[in-house]
Amino acid sequence: MRTLSLLTPKFLRAARFCVIFAFLLSTSIEVGFTQHRPDFVPGRVLVKFRPEVSPVQVQSIVAAAGARIAGQIPRIGVLVLQLPPNASEVAYARAFRQRRDVVFAELDHILPLAFTPNDPLYAPSSGRGWHLAKISAPNAWDTTLGSNRVIVAVLDTGVDGAHPDLAPNLVPGWNIYNNNADTSDVHGHGTAVAGTVAAVINNGIGIASVAGGCRIMPIRISDPNGYASYTTIANGLIWAADRGARVANVSYRCSNSSTVATAAQYFQSKNGVVVVAAGNESTFDATADNPYVLTVSATNSSDSLTSWSNTGNNIDLAAPGSGIYTTLRGGTYGSKSGTSFSAPVVAGVAALVISVNPNLTGGQVQDVLKRSADDLGAASWDPQYGWGRVNAARAVSMALSLNQMGDTTPPSVSFSSPTNGATVSGTITVQVNASDNVGVAAVSLYLNGALLSTKTAAPYTFSLDTTRFANGSYTLRAVAADAAGNTASAQISLSIYNTADTTPPTIRITSPMNGARVNGTVSVAVATSDDRGVVRVELYVNGRLTATSTSAPFTTQWNASKAPRGAHTLQCKAYDAAGNVGISQSITVYK
Structure with a gap:
């Protein structure tokens, strides 16, 4: 390949790149301090330029950096650059990586065989x-x-x-x-x-x-x-x-x-x-x-x-x-x-x-x-x-x-709504603004430290049903993360105030049927409804609490094998989170 003269007006842009290299070399620090990490070929960096960059431009950029093209990996366009003596391979790779006309730049690592410890009890x-x-x-x-x-x-x-x-x-x-x-x-x-x-x-x-x-x-x-x-x-x-x-x-x-x-x-x-x-x-x-x-x-x-x-x-x-x-x-x-x-x-x-x-x-x-x-x-x-x-x-x-x-810049994040100190009720929309120099990867919303939801794409809009929470003061926090792992957070205070729940649940025994004959273990099925949700159902046999269920479909069981022969009265009660009680119809079954 021909060697082009440097520092002519034609290559001023390349010269500016050389200045950037000099700064990076004067301030470079080897990032990481890993023991036993694979070594790399000294004095070498692998670089792939974007297709629109001409060979002449590539040659001038490399020469301005004080390096030379020592070879090329065929068919994939990866150049093998030989660096000047005592150069920092890490700094060179970082500088090339930061150029917009470079697809990637990396060290030419020397990889060992897959590592297997020699500890005898590792098997x-x-x-x-x-x-x-x-x-x-x-x-x-x-x-x-x-x-x-x-x-x-x-x-x-x-x-x-x-x-x-x-x-x-x-x-x-x-x-x-x-x-x-x-x-x-x-x-x-x-x-x-x-x-x-x-x-x-x-x-x-x-x-x-x-x-x-x-x-x-x-x-x-x-x-x-x-x-x-x-x-x-x-x-x-x-x-x-x-x-x-x-x-x-x-x-x-x-x-x-x-x-x-x-x-x-x-x-x-x-x-x-x-x-x-x-x-x-x-x-x-x-x-x-x-x-x-x-x-x-x-x-x-x-x-x-x-x-x-x-x-x-x-x-x-x-x-x-x-x-x-x-x-x-x-x-x-x-x-x-x-x-x-x-x-x-x-x-x-x-x-x-x-x-x-x-x-x-x-x-x-x-x-x-x-x-x-x-x-x-x-x-x-x-x-x-x-x-x-x-x-x-x-x-x-x-x-x-x-x-x-090398991205160490955290995202910016803030709340659009609700405003700090707002009093809210019912289902509200929470709008979070987030931006980043590279791109926001995710925004997560927390209420008093508990994760509510995560969005991985804009708009970062969340629906919050405040009726799920007791009246009182809360902290709403949004955490934005970018692909490099940088995070930032914003938080506001809000008060949740919903009108008191005074509506009792409705409940109806659906099985067994009134007048049915039973024996052994009897499953008592119910149909329930409540404006804010049923949290517990109790089964009463002949007026005595016999069984409790705390999860839908709230089926309870009664061991009728120990009950005397004759008629028995079954009734159920349903409770909501506010303590309101709904009572089912009474049915009579016979053993």
Whole structure:
């Protein structure tokens, strides 16, 4: 190829590009600090220009940057650029990527074979490492095993500091419970949690973990029996945040604590991510979502929710939590189950995300984990799986792409209606304005912290039925996110005031029929209606409360086998949320 002369009037535009390069080279910083990430060919960048850019223009742009075209990949138009000596490959790739006449620019990475840890107890086929395969951790490990500059604080019962699969990854922690430096494990729970998140990987012994290249900061928050308080959890979060931890795992059910939420908000202000367990009581938690923590439910090897995992409005993500093979006190290993072990799986993935893109904020890491999850259950968010089961490989890939995109500008978001301080009733329309320098990916609407709805395209208009909520003061918050994970929020206060509900439900027994003969278990079916909804139906047999149903179709049952022979009177009552009572007709049945 011919070499064109530079810095002539014909190439002033190219010269300006050279000035931009000089600035970037003088200020460039290698983004990310991942250990074990694949290397790249030094002095080389791969660039593809847009088809409308002529070869002469391409040559002048490349020459103005001080590089030269060393080759071309045939049929796809990708140029292999040779950079000047001692040039920063990252800065060159970033500068080319920012040009409008470039389709893409990237480093020429040297990729190893798919990584398989040499830890002898890592064997997905045996069931011991099933959870790592399920979340695509091996694919994530092709990029990073985790950076030793990323610290995960394990707020628990302490950690066995002599365990050979944990000791090399430990950094100094603190005993919040006794206010001293003794972080030894008084129960065993903390050692198992620590091994799940960051046991040493590829060291030829024991197990593999999600983020085995990261560090563990043991924070003991419990008494000798394993019980922890909101106070010790909050103090542990603050202690860890002030000492550089980027991820905190709290395998306790604490997402509905205001004290913990406030401490988690502080941890997030330090660009950290807090992960907590949903709990193992098979119950539904109706409290509002806590935006400062990731609350994790548990799945099994079939990607189904475990029978014992809690669900609720506060669930953000799901992760494997059944039969997790991990470290135990005394240098041994064993299997553990519970949301106590699904939470550190998510904490480990958060650590991998930060390892490849340490410039992400805590909120951005949360967004990456949610948007990269495998959506299970109902489409989008649901109270069982949250935004889905965590996917390590997709999360790491997304974090890397955000690193390359270089978009750090958050969207703008505001409310058009209702106005701040408005009093509303009935069904109202909420209009949110959102814009971004690249593009808005989604806008989510929250009422007192509980997610109401998410829109992924303009107009960002939401319908809100205020009759579902009690009269009182509320905070309405809109959160806008762009594709790079940048977020912004706006909030207003409003008062909900609806007229009192004084209309009782209507209810009618539809089965059995009046005069019917019955025996054994009798199902009593009803037809109900109410202007705001029935919440409970009660069955009365001979005037005594016998059964209750709290979900449609409100069928109740009566065991007639123990009743004496003869006539029996059945009647049902229906209740609405305001406490109004509707009473059905009485029917007589015979045994």
